[in-house]
Amino acid sequence: MRNILKSTVALLSVLVAFTSCDTASKSNSGALSSSAAEKVYVAPGEHDEFYAFISGGFSGQLSVYGLPSGRLFKVIPVFSLDAEKAYGYNEETKPMLNTSHGFVPWDDSHHPDISQTNGEIDGRWVFINGNNTPRIAKIDLSTFETTEIIEVPNSAGNHSSSFVTENSEYVVAGTRFSIPIPQKDMPIKDYKSNFKGALSFISIDPKHGHMDIKFQLIMPGFDYDLSHPGRGKSHGWFFFTTYNTEEASTLLEVNASQNDKDFIAAVNWKKIEDYVNNGGGTMMPANYAHNVYDEATHSATSTMKKEVRVVNPLDVPGAVYFLPTPKSPHGCDVDPSGEYIVGNGKLSANLTVHSFTKMLAAIENNKVAGDAYGIPILNFEDVLAGVVEQPGLGPLHTEFDGKGNAYTTFFISSEVVKWKLGTWEVVDRQPCFYSVGHLMIPGGNSQKPFGKYVLAMNKITKDRYLPTGPEVTQSAQLYDISGEKMELLLDFPTVGEPHYAAGCPADLIKPRSKKLFKLEDNKHPYATLNEADTKVVRDGKTVHIYMTTIRSHFAPDNIEGVKVGDKVYFHITNLEQDYDVPHGVSIIGANTSELLIMPGQTETFLWEPKQIGVWPFYCTDFCSALHQEMQGYVRVSPANSNTPLKWSLGEDIE
Amino acid sequence: MLIAVLLPLGLFFFPLWKITLEAPQYPTPLGMYIHINDFSDVHPHDIKNINLMNHYVGMKYIPEAIPEFKIFPIGIIITSFIGLIIAFKGNYKWFLFWFILMIVLSSAGLYDFYLWEHDYGHDLDPKAIMKFTNPDGSVMGFQPPLFGSKDILNFKAHSYPRLGALFLGLGIAASFIAYLTGKKNKQKNSS
Numbered sequence: 114m115r116n117i118l119k120s121t122v123a124l125l126s127v128l129v130a131f132t133s134c135d136t137a138s139k140s141n142s143g144a145l146s147s148s149a150a151e152k153v154y155v156a157p158g159e160h161d162e163f164y165a166f167i168s169g170g171f172s173g174q175l176s177v178y179g180l181p182s183g184r185l186f187k188v189i190p191v192f193s194l195d196a197e198k199a200y201g202y203n204e205e206t207k208p209m210l211n212t213s214h215g216f217v218p219w220d221d222s223h224h225p226d227i228s229q230t231n232g233e234i235d236g237r238w239v240f241i242n243g244n245n246t247p248r249i250a251k252i253d254l255s256t257f258e259t260t261e262i263i264e265v266p267n268s269a270g271n272h273s274s275s276f277v278t279e280n281s282e283y284v285v286a287g288t289r290f291s292i293p294i295p296q297k298d299m300p301i302k303d304y305k306s307n308f309k310g311a312l313s314f315i316s317i318d319p320k321h322g323h324m325d326i327k328f329q330l331i332m333p334g335f336d337y338d339l340s341h342p343g344r345g346k347s348h349g350w351f352f353f354t355t356y357n358t359e360e361a362s363t364l365l366e367v368n369a370s371q372n373d374k375d376f377i378a379a380v381n382w383k384k385i386e387d388y389v390n391n392g393g394g395t396m397m398p399a400n401y402a403h404n405v406y407d408e409a410t411h412s413a414t415s416t417m418k419k420e421v422r423v424v425n426p427l428d429v430p431g432a433v434y435f436l437p438t439p440k441s442p443h444g445c446d447v448d449p450s451g452e453y454i455v456g457n458g459k460l461s462a463n464l465t466v467h468s469f470t471k472m473l474a475a476i477e478n479n480k481v482a483g484d485a486y487g488i489p490i491l492n493f494e495d496v497l498a499g500v501v502e503q504p505g506l507g508p509l510h511t512e513f514d515g516k517g518n519a520y521t522t523f524f525i526s527s528e529v530v531k532w533k534l535g536t537w538e539v540v541d542r543q544p545c546f547y548s549v550g551h552l553m554i555p556g557g558n559s560q561k562p563f564g565k566y567v568l569a570m571n572k573i574t575k576d577r578y579l580p581t582g583p584e585v586t587q588s589a590q591l592y593d594i595s596g597e598k599m600e601l602l603l604d605f606p607t608v609g610e611p612h613y614a615a616g617c618p619a620d621l622i623k624p625r626s627k628k629l630f631k632l633e634d635n636k637h638p639y640a641t642l643n644e645a646d647t648k649v650v651r652d653g654k655t656v657h658i659y660m661t662t663i664r665s666h667f668a669p670d671n672i673e674g675v676k677v678g679d680k681v682y683f684h685i686t687n688l689e690q691d692y693d694v695p696h697g698v699s700i701i702g703a704n705t706s707e708l709l710i711m712p713g714q715t716e717t718f719l720w721e722p723k724q725i726g727v728w729p730f731y732c733t734d735f736c737s738a739l740h741q742e743m744q745g746y747v748r749v750s751p752a753n754s755n756t757p758l759k760w761s762l763g764e765d766i767e
Numbered sequence: 768m769l770i771a772v773l774l775p776l777g778l779f780f781f782p783l784w785k786i787t788l789e790a791p792q793y794p795t796p797l798g799m800y801i802h803i804n805d806f807s808d809v810h811p812h813d814i815k816n817i818n819l820m821n822h823y824v825g826m827k828y829i830p831e832a833i834p835e836f837k838i839f840p841i842g843i844i845i846t847s848f849i850g851l852i853i854a855f856k857g858n859y860k861w862f863l864f865w866f867i868l869m870i871v872l873s874s875a876g877l878y879d880f881y882l883w884e885h886d887y888g889h890d891l892d893p894k895a896i897m898k899f900t901n902p903d904g905s906v907m908g909f910q911p912p913l914f915g916s917k918d919i920l921n922f923k924a925h926s927y928p929r930l931g932a933l934f935l936g937l938g939i940a941a942s943f944i945a946y947l948t949g950k951k952n953k954q955k956n957s958s
Contacts, residue, residue: 664819690812691819692795738823739896 152593153603155182160623163555165568165616166225166239166252167589169193172609173220175241175252180555180566180616181591183605191250191259192220192243196706200259203708204682204717205637206406208415212246212264213400221245224275224339224613227254228322232279232344232560236621238322240275240284247271249286249315251322255625256408263324264401266421267294267311267331273340273353273445276558277317283382284324285342286313287353291334291360294423295397304362306486308334311423312353314382323405328389328422330380330433333486334360336369337378339444339510344560345451347469349383352454356441358485369441370460374493376435376485377445377456379472384432385424394424409636411714427487434476435485437493438465444510444551448519448534449560453498457508457521464508464521466537468498499537504530509550510613512557514564514594522549522569529569529592531599543599545590547573554594555616563618567592567599570611577604587611628692630713637715639684644668649760656681656758662696662710663688664737667730670745671766674758677722677751683708683730686715697733700747707733722749768862768949771941772850775843775869777934778803784880784932785809786911787925788817799829801880803843803931804836824909824920825895826887835879842872850942859949866942873935881913 155161161179169176173193177186190200192210201210201218210216220243227234239252247265252258265271265286273287291308293299299307312330317323335355343350358375361368388394399421406413426433438456442465446455454467475495482492507525514520518540521530527548531541549569556562574588586606593600632642641647641659647668650657656679661668667685675681687696689712699707700720708716722728732743750756759766782800787809789796797817798809806829808814818828846869853861888910899907899920911917911924918924928936 689819691816 149593149600149602153181153183153591155179155184161619163563163566163616164619164622165553165555165614166227167553167568167570167607167614168222168225168241168612169608170223170587170610170612171221173222173243174608175222175225175239176608176611177257178605178607179619180568181602183589183591183603185608187257188608189252189257189259191241191252192217192222192248192262194218194706197709199706199708199716199718202706202718204719205412205715208413209259209262209404209406211402211404211415212248213266213402213417214246217246219245220248222250222609222612223272225615226275226277226284226558226613227615227617228281228317229277229279229559230281232348234556234559234561234615234617234621235281236617236625238281238317239615240277242271242274242286244271244289247274247286247288249275249284249324251284251324253322253408254622255627257626258406260406260408261322261324262402262404263315263326264403265311265313265315265326266399266401267292267309267329267397267423268313270336273312273337276341276351278342278351278382279344279348279560281317281319281322283314283316283327285340285351286315287337287340288312289336289338291336294331295399301362304334305360306334308360308362310335310337312337312340312351312378312380314351314385324403326418326421328385328394328424330385330424330426332378332426332433333488335376338442341445341447341454341558343447343451343469344449347447347451347454349381350469351380351382352445352447353378353380354438354442354445354456356443374437374439375441376490377438377442377454377467378488379434379436379454381432385429388429388432389422389424393428394422396420397423408630409634411630411635411637411716431476433488434472435488435490436467436472436496437482437490438467439463443508446511446513446519448513449515449562451560453534455511455519455521457511459507459509459524461508462503462506464501464504464511464532466498466500466534467496471498472496499535501532501537501539504532504539505542510552512552512554512567513562514554514567515556515562516564518564518594520552520554520567520594520599522552524548524550524572529567529599531594541598543592543601545569545571546577546588546604547571547575549590551611551613553614553616555618558615563616565593565595566602567594568614568616570607570614572610578606629690630711632686632688632690632713635686635713635715637684637686639682639717640715641684641686643688644762647760647762649674649758651758654679658683658760660685661688662686662698662732662743664694665732665739665743666762667698667732667743667745668762669760670762672746672760673748673750673766674756675722675747675749676754676756677725677749679722681720681722681747682717683720684715684717685710687712689713694736695734696736696743698730699733700730701728709734722747725749725751768850768854768865768942768945771862771865771938771945772847772854774938774941775935776847777938778843778931779840781930781934782807783929783935785925785927785929788820789923789925790921792921800929804840805832820922821909823896824899825892825897826909827890827892829887833883835876835883839876842876846872859946859953862942862946862949866939866946869935869939869942873939877913884910884913887911 163180165178194201225241247268251261268288270289272289291310294309316327336357340353357369440458440460442456443459444457481489505523505526511521591603687710784801787798889908
């Protein structure tokens, strides 16, 4: 018996030994060799080579990562409330989330794109679209803060957005869902030929980046899925993929997948711009919010705009053409030279590439195959540059490395495929874990991509990380594309569901990143620029507290004379002028978030005390060695009391 | 001799001294220039941030102005004026006089600077947030060095002359050289 036991144990140990041997050899071979670790290792204190701005998807925000390390630096609040930064909670940023539907505290952020000069990314601003309540936001890359949001009227499902032309003339926003324009109460079944799709060209002020809707092109009622600008030779054109050219309004998964070919809409925006500059188009009543954050006042204002210029494409002959493209194309990507327009037909077995030169020739020779609602349709064969045969299943998006290669994601076969422009041959393929959506090469939407890495953003994560219950993180994967074969380097988790991302060399942004706000430039109407000017002012049932912070105290820190039912505004100016010394603040029972105030900045939160007592407030950001001492009290008296208004610092209130 | 007189005027264009404070939290060190008539930041807001650090141990704020900022420039102008007269009218013996005058005045200036530093580092607020004592039980001072480097708590303080001081030193040296050459020429002429 003992022998049997012994031999069983021996056998087991041998088995265990074999198994562990097996795992050991596995981890030593394969793609994840030690060199992959070296390639993504950024030593402590060192900086990454690239910034990656990754959309937050249903979080509504924009996250900032370093590449190749995959380290998260910041989540920039854009379309959603952020209690950490008081975005949408403090009085200064509440107007940023104003829309024609009132205060909308959330959106679905999709496609970030960096501003460009002469076809190259310039690192000044990132634009990103809110998909649900159509909006375009501008993020200033000197502060990494959202400084402008414009609502897009006549639009719904703002998805073929927010792509920037090569001199940042326009950021373009196309509607995914067609709707009645103007909106009206009508039966849904009457969709066909009654619903319309608006493609909005939003001009960008070259100096400040301020956005203004120059015109909206009112197109047939298809779904406009994605878009990209022409560049180089095709600068002046914009390309939009469409699906649901069937114009179905129900069970689209079937009904919008019937046509053998949908379209890429080619829009000559230069032509329409000329038309508009000469008084073309009509002003249509509208109602949309334009929200601008001013760095000097540290405050946003929201203005409702009441009209928008619309253009009927039939009024500008030669401005819009349809290029037939197989099977509900999703991504619409233009190569760095501007010659090739890739239609990623997501239900097609092949990848269709159109030629800009051939398109111009077809237009020149008037080779029109027909029309859709009066818009000419060119012959598929006349505009086709080539087809990548059977590269994978479910192509979604394509990026370019600037060396003649294209990289396409395949959702269904879960891979990135590298292929050659011009010869259309497949060079390499690498699996994604799992079901990749967008991909990004820094500088991808420009004439000059930085073809060192490609970042794949996956839709499904499953078992890639330690499990965290039914909801797991989203996942991105970094591949080295400097060689002939792609090499998987790194998995890293992302915020929300990343759709597109935009990347650029750190050197473009790093030197311009602000360290603090100068106190002398602070033009906030409630700013207090030194402790001597701190005060508490009552105006009826409203109390304004002009407060300052500096290591390690609030001034004032004892306040009396506040009453139940008052509206108390804490206007707090951070007097610090040192890099990375913010102060935070909140008070017990405040129905809002904390403030996190950067050096030189003023922010305001509203407190409506409901109970009498003496209530403490404190600094919420560990600011200094005496952070724990950074606190104060507000005495709240009954509504009908006569407690006089008093405030002090460093002495007892008399 | 004219060169000797003109060189110290460089003090009006370049800082005399520089104090630098390094600490782990300051990858870019804090720094202060001392001019003949002013204190100035090395990087924007450095003096404000030095004051903020120093208030924890009860040190006084670095003043906007000290009486020396009025006296020193006048001193330099007067000595330059005297030097000019000597350069044009005086003989080499007067060069030596000017040299000694400048040495004495500069030493007095340095001593004054030392006294200020000592007071700045030792005259601490009795309500200081943090009080430190030396191993012998006496109250720890935070005087920056006059010349050289010194560890003060988490800071490493460096104190070195700058271009202005160099100009002053060169001027003084040049006056001595002028004296020597003058003397040599005199001897040559007389022999």
